[in-house]
Amino acid sequence: MKARETISALLLLAGLLTGAQARAEDPQGKHGWDITVEANTDFPLSVGGRLGVESPWRLRLSTSLGYMPAAYVGLVNDVGVGLDAYGRNEADLIESSLKNSLVWRTHVGWRPFARAGLYVEAGYGLVALGGEVSAEDVLASLLGIEPPGDAEALTREYRVRSVLHMLDVEVGWRWGLGAGWTARTALGAAFTLDSNTRVEPQFQPSQPLLVTAFSRLAEGQLDRTFERYVHLPVLSFSIGYAF
Incomplete structure (x- = not known):
């Protein structure tokens, strides 16, 4: 007993x-609600800032805003041309239309393990408000399109602007550095789903119908170029502070 x-x-x-x-x-x-502010680069898409929120259930939401440096676009084009992924004409089109664009990315995700920094995210990316003015003869040569016949063709210019809608995926790891500071790195990809390009004459055309037709042809060619070639691996680095 x-x-x-x-x-x-x-x-x-x-x-x-x-x-x-x-x-x-x-x-x-x-943990409770975790809010992190980061200085961030998503190579070769953008340099800027990022705000991330993680819930007590490890569900994640992040948004970032930055710009696309011309050097990033140039480096990607050099690699693409070197690997024969596309030609120099396509590379010049991509660079002239996208450099210095505004880049906005918003993701949702999950950190599956409570005691590990591994996370997965997916979301939407927007590239907009970049581009530059191009001379008509240069634009026509790059696109392989005949410009409207006019004695002033050598001096006419067009502003080229493109908006890309992208699908983003990302796998990353976040470290706590102590005293609230964090570091993060990730590997992902950005796929262009849709492109909307505007080619606008920066002059008063004497043959408006021909100039409009040339602009629309150029827009279609540029959109096809972006949707075919602008699918990028993305490497991310961030330093941040968690509240």
């Missing part, structure tokens, strides 16, 4: 200790 009571007491004590240990360990795997 005494032996049975002793065993019961030991089992009860073990249960209490196990429960206490579980309660002590449980908070280590949980």
Whole structure:
């Protein structure tokens, strides 16, 4: 009888200790709402800032805003041309239409393991408000389109602007550096789903119908170029502070 009571007491004590240990360990795997502000680069898309929010259930939401440096576009084009992915004409079109664009990306994701920094995200990317003015003869040569016949063709210019709608995917890791500071790196990809290009004459055309037709042809050619070639691997680095 005494032996049975002793065993019961030991089992009860073990249960209490196990429960206490579980309660002590449980908070280590949980946290409240986590808000992080980061200085961020998504190479070769943008340099800028990023705001991230993580819930107590490790669901994530992030948004970033930056610009696309001309050097990023140029480096990607050099690699693409070197690998024969596309020609120099396509590279020049991509660079002249996208450099210095505004880049906005918004993702949702999940960090599956409570005690690890691994996370996965997917979302939407917008590239807009970039581009530059191009001379008509240069634009026609790059596109392989005949410009409207006019003696002033050598001096006429067009503003080229493109808006890209992209699908983003990303796998990354976040580290806590102490005192609220964080670091993050990720590998992902951005795929162009749709392109909307505007080619606008920067002059008063004497043959408006021909100039309009030339502009529409140029827009279609540029959109096909972006939708075919602008699918990029993306490497991200961030330093941030968590509140």
